[in-house]
Amino acid sequence: MPEFVGYAVEDGIAVLTIDNPPVNALGIAVRQSMLAGVGRAAADPAVEALVMIGAGRTFPAGADIREFDTPRLDPHLSVVINMIDAMAKPTVAAIHGTALGGGLELSLGCHFRVAAPTARLGTPEVKLGIFPGAAGTQRLPRIVGLDRALQLVVLGDPIDAATAREWGLVDAVIDGDLRAGALAFARRAVAEKLPLHHSSEPKAGLGRPEDFKDIIDKWRMTVARRFRGQRSPVEAMESVLDGLRMPYYEAVAADRARFEKCRDSLQSKALRYAFFAERKVTKVPGIDKDTPVRALAAAGVIGAGTMGRGISIALADAGLTVTLVDTSPQALAAAAEMMNAHWDSQAARGRIAPDEAERRKARLSTATGIDALCSADLVIEAAFEEMGVKRDIFARLDKVAKPGALLATNTSYLDIDAIAASTARPEDVLGLHFFVPANLMRLLEVVESGKTSPEALATAFALARRMGKVGALARNGFGFVANASRAPMVREANLLVEEGAEPAEIDRAIEDFGMPLGPLATSDLSGLDVSWRMRRDTAETRDPSLRYVHLADAMVDAGRLGRKAGKGWYLYPEGSKRVPDAAVTALAEKIAREQGIARRRIDAQEILDRCLLAAVNEGARLLGLGRALRASDVDIMWQYGFGFPAWRGGIMFHADSIGLDNVLARVDEFRARHGKMWEPAPLLVKLARDNGRFTD
Ligand code: HSC
Numbered sequence: 001m002p003e004f005v006g007y008a009v010e011d012g013i014a015v016l017t018i019d020n021p022p023v024n025a026l027g028i029a030v031r032q033s034m035l036a037g038v039g040r041a042a043a044d045p046a047v048e049a050l051v052m053i054g055a056g057r058t059f060p061a062g063a064d065i066r067e068f069d070t071p072r073l074d075p076h077l078s079v080v081i082n083m084i085d086a087m088a089k090p091t092v093a094a095i096h097g098t099a100l101g102g103g104l105e106l107s108l109g110c111h112f113r114v115a116a117p118t119a120r121l122g123t124p125e126v127k128l129g130i131f132p133g134a135a136g137t138q139r140l141p142r143i144v145g146l147d148r149a150l151q152l153v154v155l156g157d158p159i160d161a162a163t164a165r166e167w168g169l170v171d172a173v174i175d176g177d178l179r180a181g182a183l184a185f186a187r188r189a190v191a192e193k194l195p196l197h198h199s200s201e202p203k204a205g206l207g208r209p210e211d212f213k214d215i216i217d218k219w220r221m222t223v224a225r226r227f228r229g230q231r232s233p234v235e236a237m238e239s240v241l242d243g244l245r246m247p248y249y250e251a252v253a254a255d256r257a258r259f260e261k262c263r264d265s266l267q268s269k270a271l272r273y274a275f276f277a278e279r280k281v282t283k284v285p286g287i288d289k290d291t292p293v294r295a296l297a298a299a300g301v302i303g304a305g306t307m308g309r310g311i312s313i314a315l316a317d318a319g320l321t322v323t324l325v326d327t328s329p330q331a332l333a334a335a336a337e338m339m340n341a342h343w344d345s346q347a348a349r350g351r352i353a354p355d356e357a358e359r360r361k362a363r364l365s366t367a368t369g370i371d372a373l374c375s376a377d378l379v380i381e382a383a384f385e386e387m388g389v390k391r392d393i394f395a396r397l398d399k400v401a402k403p404g405a406l407l408a409t410n411t412s413y414l415d416i417d418a419i420a421a422s423t424a425r426p427e428d429v430l431g432l433h434f435f436v437p438a439n440l441m442r443l444l445e446v447v448e449s450g451k452t453s454p455e456a457l458a459t460a461f462a463l464a465r466r467m468g469k470v471g472a473l474a475r476n477g478f479g480f481v482a483n484a485s486r487a488p489m490v491r492e493a494n495l496l497v498e499e500g501a502e503p504a505e506i507d508r509a510i511e512d513f514g515m516p517l518g519p520l521a522t523s524d525l526s527g528l529d530v531s532w533r534m535r536r537d538t539a540e541t542r543d544p545s546l547r548y549v550h551l552a553d554a555m556v557d558a559g560r561l562g563r564k565a566g567k568g569w570y571l572y573p574e575g576s577k578r579v580p581d582a583a584v585t586a587l588a589e590k591i592a593r594e595q596g597i598a599r600r601r602i603d604a605q606e607i608l609d610r611c612l613l614a615a616v617n618e619g620a621r622l623l624g625l626g627r628a629l630r631a632s633d634v635d636i637m638w639q640y641g642f643g644f645p646a647w648r649g650g651i652m653f654h655a656d657s658i659g660l661d662n663v664l665a666r667v668d669e670f671r672a673r674h675g676k677m678w679e680p681a682p683l684l685v686k687l688a689r690d691n692g693r694f695t696d
Contacts, residue, residue, distance in 0.1 A: 003019070003033075004018070004019060004020050004029045004030045004032075004033040005017065005018050005019065005030060005033035005034050005036075005037050006019055006055070007037045007040060007041075009044070009046065009047055010183060011183070011187070012046060012047060012048040012049070012187075012190070013047070013048065013049050013050070013051055013183050013186045013187065014037075014040070014041035014044070014047045014049070014050045014051070015050075015051045015052075015053065015179070015183070016034065016037045016038070016041070016050065016051070016052045016053070017053055017054070017055050018030060018034070018052070018053070018054050018055060018059075018060055019054075019055035019056070020060075021055075021056055022056070022057070023057075023058055023060070023061035023062075023097075023098075024054045024055065024056070024058055024059065024060040024061065024103070025060060025061060025062060025063065025064040025065070026060050026062065026063050026064060026077055026102045026103065026106065027063075027064035027066075027067055028064075028067065028073040030060075030064075031075050031076075031077060031079075031080050032075065034080045035075055035079070035080055035083065038050070038080065038083050038084055038087070039083070041087075041089070042083075042087050042088075042089065047089065048089055048090075048190045049089050049090040049091070049092065049186040049187070049189060049190050050084075050087065050089060050090070050091045050092070050186070051091075051092045051093075051094055051179075051182045051183055051186050052084075052091065052092070052093050052094065052106070052107075052110060053093075053094040053096075053178070053179055053182060054095075054096065054097065054103075057096075057097050058096065058097025058098050058099075058103075059093070059094075059095045059096055059097055059098070059099040059103050059107065059119070060099065060100075060102065060103030060106060061097070061098045061099075061100045061101070061103050062100045062101030062102045062103050062124075062125075063077060063101060063102035063133075063134075065128065065272055065275065065276075068130075068263050068268075068272060069272075076134070077102050077105065077106070077133075077134040078134045078135055078252070080106070080109070081105060081106055081108070081109035081134055081135065082109065082200075083109075084106075084109035084110055085109045085110075085111075085198055085199070085200055087111075089190075090111050090112065090186055090189035090190060090194065090196060091109070091110040091111050091112070091196075092110055092111070092112045092113070092114060092182050092185055092186045092189065093106070093107035093110040093112070093113045093114070094114055094115075094174075094178050094179060094181070094182035095107060095113060095114065095115040095116065095119045095121065095161075095170065095178075096115070096116040096118070096119050096178050097116075097118075097119065097120075098119070098120050098121075098122075098158065099115075099119065099120070099121045099122075100120075100121075100122050100123070100124055100158065101122075101123055101124060101125050101132065101136075102132075102133075102134050104121050104122065104123055104132075104136065105123075105132055105134040105135065105136040105139070106134075107121075108135075108136060108139040108140065108143070108199045109139075109199070111189075111196040111197050111198070112171045112185060112186075112189060112194075112197065113164075113169065113170040113171055114170060114171060114172045114173070114174050114178070114181060114182050114185050115161040115164060115165075115170045115172075115173055115174065115178075116161065116173075116174060116178045117161050117162070117173050117174075117175060118160075118161065119160070119161045119164075119170075120158040120159065120160055120161070121158055121159055121161070121164050121169060121170070122152060122156065122157060122158025122159060123136055123140070123152050123153050123156060124156040124157075124158065125153075125156065125232070125236070126153070126154065126155070126156040126227075126230075126232045126233050126236050127156045127271060127275075127646075128232075128268060128271045128272050128275060129230075129231070129232045129262060129263075129265060129267040129268025129269070129270065129271040129272070129647060130232055130259060130262045130263050130268050131153060131232060131235055131236035131239050131255075131258075131259065131262065132153060132236075132239075133255070133256070133259035133263070135200070135252050135255070136153070137149070137153055137236065137239040137240045137242070137243070137251075137255055138200070138240075138242075138243050138248055138251050138252055138255065139199035139200060140152060140153065140199075140240075141206055141240055141243055142199050142200070142201065142202070142206065142243075143167075143168060143169055143197075143199050144167045144168060144169055146206065146212050146215055146240070146244075147215045148167055149240055150215070150219045150237060150240055153236045153237070153239075153240055154219060154222065154223060154233050154236050154237050154240075161173050171185070172185060200248055201248075202248075203247055203248040203249070204247055204248075205243065205244065205245075205246065205247050205248070205251075206243045206244050207244060208244065209241065209244045209245065212244065216241065219237055220237070223237055228514075229512075229514050229645065229647070230267065230645075230647050231262065231265060231267050232262055232267065232268065232271075232647075235258055235261075235262050238258070239254075239255045239258055239259075242254050242255060266657055267647045267648075269649070270646070270647050270648055270649030270650075270653055270657075271646055271647050271649075273632070273635075273649050273650075273653055273695065274635070274636075274639060274646040274649055274650065274653075276632075277632035277633075277635055277636050277650070278470060278636055280630065280632055280633075281470060281471070281472045281473075281630075281632065281633050281636045282461055282464075282465075282470070282471055284457060284461065284473050284629070285629070286454050286457075287454050287457055287458045287461070291454050291455060291457075291458040292455050292458070293455070293458050293459050293462045294377065294404060294406065294455065294456075294459045295377065296320060296377045296378050296406070296459065296462075296463060296466075297320060297321065297377055298320065298321045298323070298375060298376050298377050298378075299315045299320045299321065299322050299323070299376055299377065299378045299379070299380065300322070300323045300324075300325060300372070300373035300376035300378070300379040300380070301315070301322055301323070301324050301325065301379070301380050301381075301382060302325045302326070302370070302373075302379065302380070302381040302382060302383050302393060302397075303325075303326060303381065303382035303383040303384075304324055304325075304326035304328070304331040304332050304334070304335035304366075305331075305382065306436065306437075307382040307410055307434060307436070307438055308324060308326070308335065308382040308383075309324075309335050309338060309339055309438075310434065310436065310437050310438025310439045310440075311380055311382055311410065311434055311438045311439075312324050312335075312339060312364065313339055313342060313343075313438070313439035314434070314438055314439040314467050314469075315380075315467070316339075316360045316363040316364055317360060317439065317467070318463075318466045318467040318468070319363075319466070320363065320378075321363045321364075321365070322363055322364050322365070323365050323366070323367055323372050323373060323376065324336070324364065324365070324366045324367075325366070325367050325368070325369070325370055325372060325373060326366075326368065327368055328368075329368055332366040332367075332368065333366075335366070336364065336366055339361075339364060340361050340364075342439075343357040343360045343361055344357060370393070370396050370397060370400055371400050373397065373400060373401060374400045374401065374402060375402060376401065376402070376405055377402075377404075377405055377406065378405060378406040378408065378459075378463070379397055379401060379405060379406070379407050379408065380408045380409075380410055380432055381393050381394070381397070381407075381408065381409045381410060381411075382410040382434075385411060385412070385413070385414065385533070385534075386537075387414055387415070387418060387419075390409060390411060390414060390419050390422075391418065391419060391422040392422075394407065394409070394419050394420070394422045394423050394429070395422045395423065397423070398422070398423035398424055398425065403425075404428070405428065406428055406430070406456055406459055406460065407423065407425070407428050407429045407430075408429070408430055408431065408432040408460070409429075409430075409431055409432070410431070410432060410433060410434055411431060411433070412433055412479070412480075412483055413478055413479045413480070413483065413484075413534065415476065415478075416429065416430065416431045416447050416448075416449040416452075416476045417449045417450050417451070417476055419449075420449045420451060420452075426449060426450075426451035426452075427451050427452060427453040427456060428452075428453070428456050429449060429451075429452065429456075430446065430447055430448060430449060430452045430456055430457065430460060431445065431446070431447025431448075431449075431474075431476070431480065432444060432445075432446060432447075432460060432463075433445035433446075433447055433474075433480060433482070433483075435482070435640075435641045435642075436526065441469075441640065441641065442468070442469050442470050442640040443469065443470055443472060443482065443636075443637055443640035443641035444460075444463075444464040444467070444469040444470065444471045444472070445472055445474050445480055445481065445482050445637065445641070446460045446461060446464065446471050446472065446473050446474070447473075447474050447475070447476055447480050448473060448474070448475055448476065449476050450476065457473070469640075470636060470640050472633050472636055472637050472640075473629055473633065474627060474628060474637075475626060475627045475628075476627075477622075477625070477627045478538075480627070481622055481627055481628045481633070481634060481637060482637040482638070482641045482642070484618060484622060484627075485615050485618045485619040485622060485628075485634055485637075485638075485651070486615060486638070486642060487618070488614035488615055488617070488618045488677075489519055489611045489612065489614055489615045490519045490522075490523060490531070491549060491614065491677070492610040492611050492614045493506050493510075493518070493519040493520050493523075493611055494520075494549040494551055494552045495547065495549065495551075495610075495674070496602060496607060496610060496611075497520070497551055497569075497584070497588045498550070498551045498588055498591055498592050498595070498597055498599075499592070499597055499599060499600065499602060500588075500592075500599035500600045500601060500602055501602040501607060502580065502585065503518075503520045503521075503569040503570060503580065503584060504570075504578075504580050505602070505604070505607065506518055506519065506520055506607050506611070507519070507520050507521045508604075509604040509607040509608050509611075510607070510608070510611060512604070513608055513612075513645075513648070514644075514645035514647065514648055515642070515643055515644060515645065516643040517643070519611065520568075520569040520570075521569065521570070521578060523562060523568065523569065524562035524563050524568035524569050524570060524572075524578070525562065525563055526562070527561055527562045527563075527564055528552065528555050528556050528560065528561050528562050528568055528569075529556055529561050529562075531552065532552065532553065532556040535549075535552075535553070543676075545675075545676055546675070546676055546677045547674060547675055547677060550591050550594070550595060551587065551588055551591045554587055554590075554591055555568065555569070555584075555587065558583075558587065560584070563576070567581065569584060570584075609666055609670075610670065612651060612654060613655070613663060613666055613667055613670070614670075614678070615651050616651050616652065616654070616655040616663060616684075617667055617678070617680060617681050617684060618681070619631070619634045619651055619652055619694075620652075620681035620683040620684040620687075620694065621681035621682075621683070622634070623681075623683055623694070624681055624682050624683035631650075631652035631653075631694035631695045632650070632652070632653075632695055634650065634651065634652050635649060635650020635651065635652050635653055635695075636650065638650050638651055649695075652694040652695055653694075653695050655694060656693040656694055656695050660684060660687050660688040660691075660692065660693065660694070661688045661691070663684065663688065664680055664684055664685060664688035667680045667684065668680065
């Protein structure tokens with residue numbers, strides 16, 4: 001028997017065990033073996049029923065995503081599923097772990113489904129830019145009804161076994177031994193001659209579209225609202241609705257063509273790339289499963305400002321006790337009040353249980369002296385962004401922290417080596433760069449100094465996982481990787497206003513591209529004084545031959561600090577809604593006059609190219625310097641740090657999809673117009689010449 005699917009017969013029941021670790025993906029070898037196994041069970045007169053189960057941790061979690069990049073390999077999954085459906089003997093899918101995508105579709109071919117209580121079932125294909133491509137869009141509504149099928153297929157979120165039972169998606173939830181329970185179910189199906197359910201029935205169709213108008217309208221609205229710019233949720237919905245427009249086999253055929261178009265689309269390629277990028281980002285050279293990871297139970301956070309509070313919440317949410325330290329008792333009291341209110345509100349909204357909120361509150365304590373951190377396993381400093389302040393804190397921490405404690409700074413641009421040098425244990429020092437709001441944003445940039453030990457890094461990555469965040473490695477250097485690659489985008493947005501673009505035009509271009517918030521609206525949110533202070537602190541080392549952002553300084557001088565001041569690039573008369581302000585245009589005109597800049601109309605394409613390609617060029621420079629490990633790491637940082645749409649892959653993937661020769665040509669054009677800051681990165685030049693790609 002082929003090795004990917006085990007075959008055994010027990011007391012008249014054939015058991016097919018799918019064994020393709022780690023997630024039993026339904027690659028070609030599995031499909032071939034399944035076909036052989038199902039054929040054998042069908043032909044064997046001693047076999048009365050068939051049970052299908054996954055070896056190891058899960059029922060198949062889907063098709064093998066890597067196969068979507070290869071020419072079609074037969075048999076198609078649908079052939080296997082149809083063969084199971086057509087069997088005259090009862091077939092039972094025994095589901096544990098995650099029955100996802102093609103895995104769930106496989107189970108829909110079975111006449112019965114039973115599941116472990118912890119199983120999860122779903123069709124996450126839209127998250128890969130496709131939709132269920134093995135007739136799931138036709139079979140699901142025939143089992144759970146149109147509304148629930150649309151929920152599963154359009155949103156892509158899995159449901160638990162209890163919900164699946166309630167919806168009729170599984171016939172029984174089995175406590176205890178799943179295999180034994182499934183065998184017992186199959187025996188009962190044989191003994192009691194249970195009618196075999198065919199999820200391809202009724203073949204005539206599901207009903208007329210006009211009978212489901214409300215449901216269809218509701219989901220059309222949801223798709224338009226939640227998935228702006230994305231194609232697969234629309235196609236997923238239309239695929240399900242095909243079942244109302246035509247009989248089963250016609251709908252399946254129509255879906256096949258639709259599926260292949262989706263699979264070959266740039267959006268699907270981007271999402272598949274993002275899927276693997278997310279799994280690659282945590283693989284760091286020099287760290288493997290044998291690298292020791294320190295146990296973290298007690299954490300300290302220094303600084304009770306916005307970052308310190310967010311970080312404390314994230315740590316307490318992950319089960320660590322947190323001692324928040326600040327020299328100001330008032331700041332500590334305000335921080336504790338805010339954090340406790342946060343957990344209360346989480347409980348009030350049903351996001352966590354009330355007793356869980358109490359447990360999280362109980363994990364928090366405050367102190368005014370750094371000595372309180374003497375027993376902490378981990379300390380994260382989130383104090384004022386000034387080297388003197390940081391070095392002083394770390395020198396004092398070095399004296400009080402216990403041996404082996406991880407000492408981290410949340411600085412967003414200061415030199416980690418210089419901070420580490422103020423301790424006698426630089427191997428334990430690293431950057432843990434959180435993004436605002438720290439408890440919500442999923443990116444955690446793990447910044448390695450020249451001396452950080454592999455053990456400290458491995459511990460930081462384990463902490464990221466524990467907090468539900470995606471850790472991504474950056475090597476030390478001004479602004480690290482995420483902010484360093486984004487800074488040129490903000491610079492260009494500022495310069496574009498000087499040159500004649502309205503702030504709203506710039507933000508709209510970037511938001512229409514798919515980012516949640518444009519760069520100028522984002523600056524208003526974080527405060528224009530933040531980058532102003534950074535420019536002031538680094539003025540001495542600035543290259544005077546580079547064009548400077550005079551307007552950004554003038555905005556701060558005019559008190560336009562952003563939302564907190566009620567005015568920045570926009571006015572905020574009622575809190576958060578942004579309103580364009582002619583005073584900004586007037587200020588830009590004044591600066592342009594002073595700087596001799598001829599203002600002009602600037603179209604959306606130029607805005608996009610200036611903002612995105614400036615970031616790409618910087619990303620390439622950082623890659624060339626080895627400050628980022630992989631182009632896909634940069635893309636993950638943009639996705640989880642700045643909300644870059646996964647369906648565009650990331651800035652580096654975006655550049656690859658334009659073609660690096662085209663990117664270089666545009667960068668050269670901007671270099672000619674705007675000077676040295678557009679100097680193409682050596683890596684970009686090399687890859688463009690070699691017809692290469694960042695993401696290969
Ligand atoms: C699909 O099923 C389409 C169908 O409609 C059929 C269409 C038929 C028509 C075809 C015509 C051509 N494939 O995430 P982890 C790897 S689309 C390949 O770290 P966890 C993963 O890369 C699919 N590889 O584990 C990683 O590899 P590494 C629909 C897959 O425990 C390793 O497995 N299904 C893979 O945190 C472990 O993964 C989905 O979208 C796959 N399908 O989470 C589910 N799935 O060790 C995608 C995983 O080398 N998977 N790998 O880094 C997941 O969501 C998560 O992996 C799980 C496990 C929740 C399953």
